Amino acid sequence: MSKKGILVLDDGTFYEGYCFGAERTAYGEVVFDTSMTGYQEMLTDPSFAGQIVVPTYPLIGNYGINDTDSESAKIQVRGFVVREYCESPSHWQSKLTLHEYLLNNGVPGLASVDTRMLTRRLRTKGVTMGILTSEMTVAEALEQLKGSPTYDSVDFVKQVTTARQYDWKPVATGKTSYHIAVIDLGMKYNIARVLSHLGCQVTVIPCTTPAEHILDVLRPDGVILSPGPGNPDVIHYLTDTVHKLIFRKPVMGICLGHQLIGAVFGARTFKLKFGHRGGNHPVRDLATNRVYITTQNHGYAIDPDTVTGGLEISHINLNDGTVEGLRHQELPLLSIQYHSEGSPGPQDNTYLFQRFLEIVRENI
Numbered sequence: 001m002s003k004k005g006i007l008v009l010d011d012g013t014f015y016e017g018y019c020f021g022a023e024r025t026a027y028g029e030v031v032f033d034t035s036m037t038g039y040q041e042m043l044t045d046p047s048f049a050g051q052i053v054v055p056t057y058p059l060i061g062n063y064g065i066n067d068t069d070s071e072s073a074k075i076q077v078r079g080f081v082v083r084e085y086c087e088s089p090s091h092w093q094s095k096l097t098l099h100e101y102l103l104n105n106g107v108p109g110l111a112s113v114d115t116r117m118l119t120r121r122l123r124t125k126g127v128t129m130g131i132l133t134s135e136m137t138v139a140e141a142l143e144q145l146k147g148s149p150t151y152d153s154v155d156f157v158k159q160v161t162t163a164r165q166y167d168w169k170p171v172a173t174g175k176t177s178y179h180i181a182v183i184d185l186g187m188k189y190n191i192a193r194v195l196s197h198l199g200c201q202v203t204v205i206p207c208t209t210p211a212e213h214i215l216d217v218l219r220p221d222g223v224i225l226s227p228g229p230g231n232p233d234v235i236h237y238l239t240d241t242v243h244k245l246i247f248r249k250p251v252m253g254i255c256l257g258h259q260l261i262g263a264v265f266g267a268r269t270f271k272l273k274f275g276h277r278g279g280n281h282p283v284r285d286l287a288t289n290r291v292y293i294t295t296q297n298h299g300y301a302i303d304p305d306t307v308t309g310g311l312e313i314s315h316i317n318l319n320d321g322t323v324e325g326l327r328h329q330e331l332p333l334l335s336i337q338y339h340s341e342g343s344p345g346p347q348d349n350t351y352l353f354q355r356f357l358e359i360v361r362e363n364i
Contacts, residue, residue, distance in 0.1 A: 005110050005134035007052070007081055007118075008141035011125070015118055019134045020085060021102025021109035027144070028052045028078035029151035030130040031299070032119045034278030037063075039098070043077055043107075044070040046160040046186030047255065047297045049229040050151055052079035052132055056119050056278075061086040064094025065101040071188040075105040076160065076229075079132035083115045108132055126273045127299065152271070156230035157238075157256070160186040161207040168192040168202035178360050181205055181220035185228030185238075185256050190341040194353055195224075208237075211244035222250040222360040225257025227339060232259040232269050232300060239263050246333050250363050252356040253326075253335035255298050261335045262302045262326060265309035272322070275299035276338075282318040283338055285325070291318065292349055295342025302326070302337070332359045 005019040009030060032054040033042055039060050042053060060082045085098050102109050110132055122128070129150060131141040162184045177199040182191060184204050192202045203218060207228075214223065223245050235256075243264045245251055253261040259269050276296035283294045301322040307313055315325030315336060325336040340352040 003134055005108070005132065006138060006141070007079075007110055007113065008131045008133070008138050008145070009121075010129045010142070010145045012138070012142060013121065014138050014141075015081075015110075015113050017081070017110040017113040019108065020099045020111055021080065022106045023134050024106065024108050025131060025133040025135050026052060026079035026108050027131050027148055028129070029127055030054065030081075030122065031127050031275055031277055032056055032115075032122055033297075034280055035295075036279070038069075038279065040065055040069045040101075041071050041188075043075045043080065043101070044072045045188060045297060046072050046076045047188075047227050047229045048077045049156040049160050049186065050154060051077060051229075052081060052130055053077045054081045054115050054118055054122075056115060058083040058115070059086060060084070061098030062089055063091035064089030065096040065098065066091070066093035067095060068093070071190060072160070075102065075107045077107065080107065080109040081113050081115065081118070081132065082109065082111050083113060085109065085111045108134075122274050127275060152231045153234065154230060155234050157185050157207050157228045157235050160229060162187075162204055163206065165203065165205045165209070168196055168204060170201065171196045178221040178357060179203070179219075180222050180224060180360075181214055181218050182224045182226055183207060183209065183241075183257070185226045187226035187228075188339070188341055191224065191226060191254070194341055194350055198353060198357060200357070207235075209241075211241045214245065215248055220249065221364060222252070222356065224356075225251065225253040225260055227255035227257065227297070229256070231271075232256060232263060235260070246331055250332040250356065250360045252333065252352075254340060255337060258326065258335035258337050259300060259302060261333060262307065262311065265307075265311050267306045267308070267311065268303045269300045270303055271300055272298075276317070279342060281338065283315050283324045284318055285315055287314060294324075294338035294349060296338045298337060332363045334359065
């Protein structure tokens with residue numbers, strides 16, 4: 001780790017460090033994540049597509065990379081910026097170093113960066129576009145930033161969705177409950193893992209699958225709209241699909257799926273200043289008044305003043321009061337802004353899948 005690199009933000013601010021992983025240039029929205037562990041899951045989370053990610057925890061890579069903790073088939077982040085990365089990890093499951101993992105996937109990293117200063121800048125001024133490079137000067141990077149598309153204008157869902165329908169390998173639980181179709185907007189594998197452990201037959205389908213195919217060919221007992229990356233306002237082609245499904249099948253929306261359900265009923269979204277990304281966000285379930293520590297990864301939230309059409313708010317974020325969940329007064333649907341498949345507790349929020357399966361059972 002001797003070659004120098006820079007992270008240049010679109011306001012001219014830049015941070016110097018040393019390159020690891022692939023020595024190439026990456027462009028994306030610069031965001032931070034407050035999780036203390038789980039960097040492999042972070043790297044492979046499709047909701048980070050199009051983004052350069054900055055972990056706030058200072059030491060990354062100390063337990064290496066294993067064969068079991070990936071949340072998708074490849075690294076999804078555009079770039080990775082850390083305070084210090086560990087060159088000699090220690091864990092019995094480790095197969096690769098963080099450097100080797102990024103290098104094999106063609107993703108650049110930048111180490112020895114003052115990530116505390118960078119995070120404070122993002123919290124104060126908001127997330128911003130940036131370039132991570134060892135090939136350009138600051139001036140050249142700024143010039144390229146001027147002509148590059150903004151994060152908000154790109155449809156990342158079509159970039160991360162599965163290319164073809166597939167069935168998730170079932171777990172031998174000795175029971176089979178329901179057939180659940182998951183519309184892949186950027187699905188994390190743990191959604192399918194949890195459903196499978198609950199005895200469900202899981203079919204994962206591309207985001208462009210017509211509602212008619214889901215209803216008349218697959219004929220699932222329920223549908224889950226997965227999390228995913230990007231601006232919900234640029235994926236209007238999914239609103240019609242969701243509208244057709246919610247009046248015919250029980251539906252659960254997670255993160256981006258939650259925002260799509262809101263959009264069907266006229267709810268608007270707005271961009272958060274620096275988003276919610278990490279494994280330590282407190283959320284109150286208004287039905288039970290219980291507080292859960294949740295995993296989150298989103299940059300947009302639903303405007304509570306636009307929640308109408310029979311929808312009501314079911315969960316709120318205790319840090320900033322934003323909407324974290326919806327339910328309908330009549331229809332069999334629920335949604336959450338955070339990640340019920342995440343494991344910060346570690347199993348605090350899997351009850352939501354069980355709650356959804358109860359809704360499915362009541363509507364068969």
